[in-house]
Amino acid sequence: MAHAISSSTSSTVTPADLAIPLRELAPWLVLGTLFAMSVLVLISSVQGAITIPEGTAIHEWVHDGRHLLGFPCH
Amino acid sequence: MTTRTFLVHGLLAGLLAGVAAFVVAYTVGEPQVDRAIALESAGATADHHHEDGATASDSHSHSHDDAAVSRATQSTLGLATGTLAIGVVLGGLTGLLSAVGLGRLGSLRPAASTALVALLGAVSFSVVPFLKYPATPPAVGSGETIDSRTALWFGFVAVSVLGVLAAVAVARWAARRWSGVPGTIAGATAYAVVVAVAALAFPKVDELGGFPASILWDFRISSLLTLLAMWAVIGAALTALVDRTWRRQEAVEAQRAFAAAL
Numbered sequence: 191m192a193h194a195i196s197s198s199t200s201s202t203v204t205p206a207d208l209a210i211p212l213r214e215l216a217p218w219l220v221l222g223t224l225f226a227m228s229v230l231v232l233i234s235s236v237q238g239a240i241t242i243p244e245g246t247a248i249h250e251w252v253h254d255g256r257h258l259l260g261f262p263c264h
Numbered sequence: 265m266t267t268r269t270f271l272v273h274g275l276l277a278g279l280l281a282g283v284a285a286f287v288v289a290y291t292v293g294e295p296q297v298d299r300a301i302a303l304e305s306a307g308a309t310a311d312h313h314h315e316d317g318a319t320a321s322d323s324h325s326h327s328h329d330d331a332a333v334s335r336a337t338q339s340t341l342g343l344a345t346g347t348l349a350i351g352v353v354l355g356g357l358t359g360l361l362s363a364v365g366l367g368r369l370g371s372l373r374p375a376a377s378t379a380l381v382a383l384l385g386a387v388s389f390s391v392v393p394f395l396k397y398p399a400t401p402p403a404v405g406s407g408e409t410i411d412s413r414t415a416l417w418f419g420f421v422a423v424s425v426l427g428v429l430a431a432v433a434v435a436r437w438a439a440r441r442w443s444g445v446p447g448t449i450a451g452a453t454a455y456a457v458v459v460a461v462a463a464l465a466f467p468k469v470d471e472l473g474g475f476p477a478s479i480l481w482d483f484r485i486s487s488l489l490t491l492l493a494m495w496a497v498i499g500a501a502l503t504a505l506v507d508r509t510w511r512r513q514e515a516v517e518a519q520r521a522f523a524a525a526l
Contacts, residue, residue, distance in 0.1 A: 203517065209367030210267055218267050222360045226353045233346055234414065250333040255346020258293040258490045260399035262413040264406060
């Protein structure tokens with residue numbers, strides 16, 4: 191009983207036991223990274239030759255955010 | 265604690281961070297943007313190229329009449345779109361990377377390893393790139409060079425972020441080889457060397473012309489504050505949420521151990 195109480199205050203789980211296997215993490219990371227990059231490009235871009243919506247609508251819409259978040263602009 | 269825990273907490277922290285960044289950008293940053301645009305409209309910055317031509321209508325102009333999106337929209341809904349989108353994306357990615365860092369950063373417990381991941385994200389993605397390519401107000405920067413400036417900025421951010429990932433690998437190796445303190449020093453040194461070399465190798469961008477230094481300073485401080493507010497909220501909220509989950513899990517395990525011992 192005394193032993194059980196003492197083990198409840200200091201956990202027997204060490205940080206290394208918590209590590210999530212890389213095999214489990216990999217697909218999330220791949221999609222997360224690609225998605226993050228595409229949003230960053232969409233917000234930061236000037237809608238050049240490769241952008242799907244034509245014109246500069248997105249560029250103008252997020253104009254202030256781009257300046258204040260440090261993305262290159264003009 | 266699963267990958268899902270970290271991603272959900274990261275997205276939530278990122279949403280809060282986007283709101284915080286909007287509040288700081290709107291209150292501190294927008295007055296500086298307005299001052300810069302007023303200067304541009306007055307034609308005070310002679311070096312500014314993209315309004316020189318007679319047909320400025322196709323390029324983007326900050327004047328009030330012919331803009332596709334009005335200034336009132338740009339400084340409110342537009343600004344909020346930008347800060348929320350970037351906040352959620354950075355928060356979610358920081359959450360996922362914290363899941364990778366869990367149990368892999370020496371003997372750091374979940375809250376500490378999450379806070380460290382957020383700190384490394386802030387330094388490598390925002391602070392260090394800001395030192396090399398600081399934010400510029402409207403009326404600074406030519407429309408003709410924006411493609412190359414964007415490429416340089418992304419290139420430098422990529423080197424910085426990959427550099428910090430490599431530095432963490434170096435730190436873990438050195439920590440196993442010797443111990444925690446030399447490992448941390450080795451990692452920090454590796455990152456410093458990588459970004460120092462990159463900063464020297466990447467070309468300088470200077471298109472300021474005759475832009476007033478005081479407005480430039482105020483704008484850059486407000487931009488840095490916006491970025492720091494975003495990362496501070498990502499780090500604080502994500503760490504708090506991860507710690508809460510960890511404490512609950514620990515309590516459940518302690519109860520189980522207690523029950524098993526009866």
